[in-house]
Amino acid sequence: MSFFDLKGTLKPLTALKQFGKQPHTLKETPFVPREAADRYRGFHYNDLEECIGCGNCSTICQNQAIDMVPVEGIEGKKGDSGLRPRIDHGRCCWCGLCVEVCPTGSLSLTKDYVYVSDDADSFLWMPGVDNPEGKERKSFVSTEATSLNDFARIPMPELEGMERVKSFAEVVLGYNEEQARAEASRCISCGLCTEACPEHMHIPEYINAIARANDADAVRIIYDNNPLPEMCGKVCTRRCEEVCAIAHRGEPIAIRWLKRYATETVNNADLIKEIVNPEINAPNGFKVGIVGAGPSGLTAAYYLALRGFDCTIYEAHAKAGGMTMYGIPKYRFPEESLDKQIEYIQKIGVKIHFNTRVGKDISFKEIYEKYDAVFVGVGFPKPWTLGVEGEDLQGSIQAVNFLYEINNGKQVDIGDKVIVIGGGNVAIDAARVSRRLGADVTILYRRRVQDMPADWEEIEGAEEEGVHIVPQAIPIQFHGDDKGHVKAVEYLLAEMVPDERGRRPKPVAIEGSNKTIEATAVLGAIGQQGDYSFLEEEFAEKIRIERGRFVVNEFQQTTDPKIFAGGDAANRTADAISAIADGYRAVKGIEAMLVKEK
Amino acid sequence: MREKATTLYIGPQHPGITGNMMVRVKVEGDTIVKATTEVGYLHRAFEKLIEQRNWLQSFTLLCRFCVPEPDPVEESYARAVEELEGREVPERAKYIRVMVLELARIASYMLWYGGQAGSLGLYTVGQWSVGDRNYILDLFEELTGGRVYHMYIWPGGVRRDMPEGFEEKVLKTMDYLEKRLDDYDDLMFENSIFKKRTKGIGIIDKAKAIEWGVVGPPLRGCGIKHDVRIDDPYEVYDKLDFVVPTHEGGDIWSRAQVRRQEIRQSIRIVRQVIDKIPGGDFYNKIPNPQKWALPKGDAYARTEAVRGEVGMYVSSDGGTHPRRAHFRGAAYVHAITLLEDLLVGENLADISAIMNSLGTCPPEIER
Structure with a gap:
């Protein structure tokens, strides 16, 4: 290189050709407003209506920039915590993970580059509340294709529809280990389910244990507040799944099936005891008498026994379980599954007197006097009748009685054309059992299929098995043959009339739309009611019963402080998990009354 | 006459330094005789x-x-x-x-x-x-x-x-x-x-x-x-x-x-x-x-x-x-051992140019 590099001196001067040109950067914000890219990750926006306050955004945020706080005007309800995310923009790194994991897709990022405020606290603000205009500026959004939630449920292996009706074999086959782990891994542990569960079971915790391949832990967590989990794992009405955060854009986590999986890993009572290994308090000297070995009575007995109470259950039938034993068909809930749970409860020290009907074999008064507290969980054994002509014909049977006989191993002659009346789980159970006995089955229901109170999976199962459902049909008369046996059901079609008070539409019969359907048996399943004839007069006066149910306080205590009540006879939801919740609450009440008072 | 050696601290807040780190250099006149890198600011x-x-x-x-x-x-x-x-x-x-x-x-x-x-x-x-x-x-x-x-x-x-x-x-x-x-x-x-x-x-x-x-x-x-x-x-x-x-x-x-x-x-x-x-x-x-x-x-x-x-x-x-x-x-090697070696004998004014040419990136050093 020469000392003077002429080329190297002149070449840089070519830069002068750029003179006066405006640089690219000057054409941009903040000098000139610039529209951000379509998926720019700017400030947060939250659709407050869509958001359910599950807090998954807060959980995933690695900077702890999001906390969940109450908002004025938003009340918590089932499936909505009532909380909404608040972002600390001093911590946020705008990664958008919160958007990617939002199960409802309510959270998004906007096109806003800058946020100017003279308020020093404005680092903290609530998306959607403090920037409603963000709705129009959404850019980085969650779609089903990009979401990190697993929306698809692991399918439950089941017997095929027409295969099922050949026997009473269990329809649902249960998850295997791999399927259970995969299904459990979908859970985001938001806990909305816990809130919705009448018994507030520790759902995220036991699902997490299953996902971590620690089934024994799951079983222990489950038994913490539910002594009949295998029953719930098979037939629970699962209010938890209705509110599952994932269900907003996908299928809810199969909470019931996961519980079933965990509890089925322990296949006998001794093993349950070994795994749960409950701490049993020394006897505290108090005795509790329990009327009815249904879910509420068994729950009360189990947890009272653990707390050192001496518990005795009086059960009218030969086996414990109440409606779950005699009302639920065995293809849904096999007997051995129930037996092992009852056996375990007995192993803890609960005494059960079978075939002892209170009011007949032993008086209620005697129990009342003998025990320090009494829990009444007698259920709703008495079916409602339709009140139509011909209901007393032969072959017109109450569905609960029919299921009782079948579950007891008895034969019931129903012929080959069965009409079931009703739309609840009992109706569907009766229909599906009838199918298994070889009959053609038609369900008459006065409202629409979507109004049926039965579990949708049960309705689907029934349809798969060939049960025919006639909705909007109101029975008006059963016709009999000359031998006094039912031979046909006459019904009217109904139209759905919107309710003026905003309740669900009402079915109103259309005059002249009469139809008749042949029948060899009619099974009525329009609900049951309580039977409190076992109460002596002095108690009947003392205990307040309203609309067929005991009036109880938050601890299931009736108007007689010594008597507690639970299950169908005390709550309106009329399902097993609510009964279990009643039993559990009563335990706290009884303990508070007896032990703490002392 | 041999000039007296002086120690200078370049960085961590220095426009010629890439990122937040410091180079302690001993110079005689404007020639570097010893260089020590100091990290830990980041x-x-x-x-x-x-x-x-x-x-x-x-x-x-x-x-x-x-x-x-x-x-x-x-x-x-x-x-x-x-x-x-x-x-x-x-x-x-x-x-x-x-x-x-x-x-x-x-x-x-x-x-x-x-x-x-x-x-x-x-x-x-x-x-x-x-x-x-x-x-x-x-x-x-x-x-x-x-x-x-x-x-x-x-x-x-x-x-x-x-x-x-x-x-x-x-x-x-x-x-x-x-x-x-x-x-x-x-x-x-x-x-x-x-x-x-x-x-x-x-x-x-x-x-x-x-x-x-x-x-x-x-x-x-x-x-x-x-x-x-x-x-x-x-x-x-x-x-x-x-x-x-x-x-x-x-x-x-x-x-x-x-x-x-x-x-x-x-x-x-x-x-x-x-x-x-x-x-x-x-x-x-x-x-x-x-x-x-x-x-x-x-x-x-x-x-x-x-x-x-x-x-x-x-x-x-x-x-x-x-x-x-x-x-x-890469910076763990480039900006510590290599840099300390390269700087010796170089002119004080070239520290920044050398650091830039090595692609010095302190966060890679301080992980």
Whole structure:
């Protein structure tokens, strides 16, 4: 290189050709407003209506920039915590993970580059509340294709529809280990389910244990507040799944099936005891008498026994379980599954007197006097009748009685054309059992299929098995043959009339739309009611019963402080998990009354 | 007469220092007789933080290893995790990743233009190159949603597919930048000041370079052809046609020449990607991140960044969080042992130019 590099001196001067040109950067914000890219990750926006306050955004945020706080005007309800995310923009790194994991897709990022405020606290603000205009500026959004939630449920292996009706074999086959782990891994542990569960079971915790391949832990967590989990794992009405955060854009986590999986890993009572290994308090000297070995009575007995109470259950039938034993068909809930749970409860020290009907074999008064507290969980054994002509014909049977006989191993002659009346789980159970006995089955229901109170999976199962459902049909008369046996059901079609008070539409019969359907048996399943004839007069006066149910306080205590009540006879939801919740609450009440008072 | 030695503290707050670190130099007159690097101003405990996050969450942290070129770190981590889990990556995602990596390389070199020229007082270059880099940041904004921190390459693929019409925009930007490179040549590489200040300065001994662990442009500037993209091809680099430029000499000039040619190669790669990219999925979705556990084991993945080879080691005990994560950055070698050696005998005024030529990046040292 020469000392003077002429080329190297002149070449840089070519830069002068750029003179006066405006640089690219000057054409941009903040000098000139610039529209951000379509998926720019700017400030947060939250659709407050869509958001359910599950807090998954807060959980995933690695900077702890999001906390969940109450908002004025938003009340918590089932499936909505009532909380909404608040972002600390001093911590946020705008990664958008919160958007990617939002199960409802309510959270998004906007096109806003800058946020100017003279308020020093404005680092903290609530998306959607403090920037409603963000709705129009959404850019980085969650779609089903990009979401990190697993929306698809692991399918439950089941017997095929027409295969099922050949026997009473269990329809649902249960998850295997791999399927259970995969299904459990979908859970985001938001806990909305816990809130919705009448018994507030520790759902995220036991699902997490299953996902971590620690089934024994799951079983222990489950038994913490539910002594009949295998029953719930098979037939629970699962209010938890209705509110599952994932269900907003996908299928809810199969909470019931996961519980079933965990509890089925322990296949006998001794093993349950070994795994749960409950701490049993020394006897505290108090005795509790329990009327009815249904879910509420068994729950009360189990947890009272653990707390050192001496518990005795009086059960009218030969086996414990109440409606779950005699009302639920065995293809849904096999007997051995129930037996092992009852056996375990007995192993803890609960005494059960079978075939002892209170009011007949032993008086209620005697129990009342003998025990320090009494829990009444007698259920709703008495079916409602339709009140139509011909209901007393032969072959017109109450569905609960029919299921009782079948579950007891008895034969019931129903012929080959069965009409079931009703739309609840009992109706569907009766229909599906009838199918298994070889009959053609038609369900008459006065409202629409979507109004049926039965579990949708049960309705689907029934349809798969060939049960025919006639909705909007109101029975008006059963016709009999000359031998006094039912031979046909006459019904009217109904139209759905919107309710003026905003309740669900009402079915109103259309005059002249009469139809008749042949029948060899009619099974009525329009609900049951309580039977409190076992109460002596002095108690009947003392205990307040309203609309067929005991009036109880938050601890299931009736108007007689010594008597507690639970299950169908005390709550309106009329399902097993609510009964279990009643039993559990009563335990706290009884303990508070007896032990703490002392 | 021998001048008395003086100790000077350059940095951590000094415009000529790349990032927050300090070089303590003992000078006689303006000749350096001893150099000691002082780090510790930037320690954010990246590796420890990664252990406390689940397998997905740390991808937002990885980009913070290197502001000018965050993507190779994301890439290394993603590939290490994928190897550990055995997760397949869709072909389309692989192409998109290569495009992102090469765009990041160009953007990073644009910033280096400014730094290298600026360290010699040629400020116009930086003003141009930062403006031109913005065109690439615009592309990133459109593709990833972020301009600087993309957080885009993650285990299983990439976060979003290319938006409609993106290919054309990329090609347009490449055409523009390619034309601009001639302007940079005139302004910078042909500039007699640049030549004088870089030739024969900061010479790395070719015989010792490999022994010391020098990588990237500093190694290729010694005439040694080493590039992970060729030596151990990842993603789809083996399906693309490009050359790895080398230059004999080992001085700042040689390193600059390597980078100067690499930009053209990157543009060539990006065009091939746009040409060859297949359709299909861009992401093989991971399970629910909260419960995503990786099998027991460990994995290491390395990627060619502008500073040289960077790599991520992850180790799993079968849980939802990494048991250990370790990041290997080129700067650990370049900016400590190598820099301390190179500075001896050099002029005080060349410290900044030498540091820039080595691609010094303190966060890679303080992990």
